[in-house]
Amino acid sequence: MRSYSYIFGFILFSLSANAVYSQHLNEAKTTCHEMTDNPHFRAAVLIGHTYFPTEQGEHLYIPSFGLDLEYWWSQHWGIGLHNDIEVENFEIISANREVGIERSYPLVSTLDILYKPWKELVLLMGPGIEADNEQTFGLVRFGMEYEWMITKKWDVSPSIFYDTRFEAFDSWSIALGFGRHF
Numbered sequence: 001m002r003s004y005s006y007i008f009g010f011i012l013f014s015l016s017a018n019a020v021y022s023q024h025l026n027e028a029k030t031t032c033h034e035m036t037d038n039p040h041f042r043a044a045v046l047i048g049h050t051y052f053p054t055e056q057g058e059h060l061y062i063p064s065f066g067l068d069l070e071y072w073w074s075q076h077w078g079i080g081l082h083n084d085i086e087v088e089n090f091e092i093i094s095a096n097r098e099v100g101i102e103r104s105y106p107l108v109s110t111l112d113i114l115y116k117p118w119k120e121l122v123l124l125m126g127p128g129i130e131a132d133n134e135q136t137f138g139l140v141r142f143g144m145e146y147e148w149m150i151t152k153k154w155d156v157s158p159s160i161f162y163d164t165r166f167e168a169f170d171s172w173s174i175a176l177g178f179g180r181h182f
Contacts, residue, residue: 039181042070044157048175050086054093062086066175070114078114080124082141083107084173092169101168106132108163110141120147120155130165137165147179155179 046066054060064086072078085107091100110128117123122145130137143161150156157177164170 039153040072042068042072042155042179042181044068044070044155044177044179046084046159046175046177048084048159048173050084050171050173052090052092052169052171060090060092062088062090064173064175066177068177068179072114076116078116080112080114080126081109082112082124082128083109084175102134104132104134106130108139110139110163112141112143120149121145122147122157124161128163130163137168139163139165143173145177153181155181 070080112126145159
């Protein structure tokens with residue numbers, strides 16, 4: 001099942017990038033990078049919730065806070081250090097484990113490749129880790145967000161992410177970010 005997640009994410013990312021690339025060649029609309037005199041950096045704070053599906057049919061929704069730091073080397077490509085902390089103690093029981101995995105305020109940190117295929121839609125994918133005092137897991141993140149410019153330098157961005165942890169469990173996150181371009 002986990003290999004299907006990687007394949008699905010890769011196909012989604014590839015199709016999105018290729019489907020709209022030709023549209024960018026002819027489009028002359030203003031992007032946030034043009035609007036702000038071609039900035040290269042963006043920092044954002046996020047507030048959200050992380051959903052952990054469990055085998056028992058229970059739903060775990062854990063509040064989270066985030067800090068994103070991004071560098072854009074062109075209008076379409078960038079790299080980002082995305083950090084989230086889930087602000088609760090909780091236990092996950094997944095299909096491939098007989099006992100639960102206890103987590104205590106885990107920190108998720110990913111290094112993502114960022115791509116803007118259309119207007120201010122950002123697709124991202126990258127490796128990372130989830131760590132707390134007891135255990136650390138490697139993971140891969142797939143996600144997207146949309147940056148709405150509210151002033152020349154500030155944006156609001158709803159986001160959705162899918163994290164798949166190696167040999168552990170998966171999660172979905174939704175968040176609302178407030179970013180500054182400089």
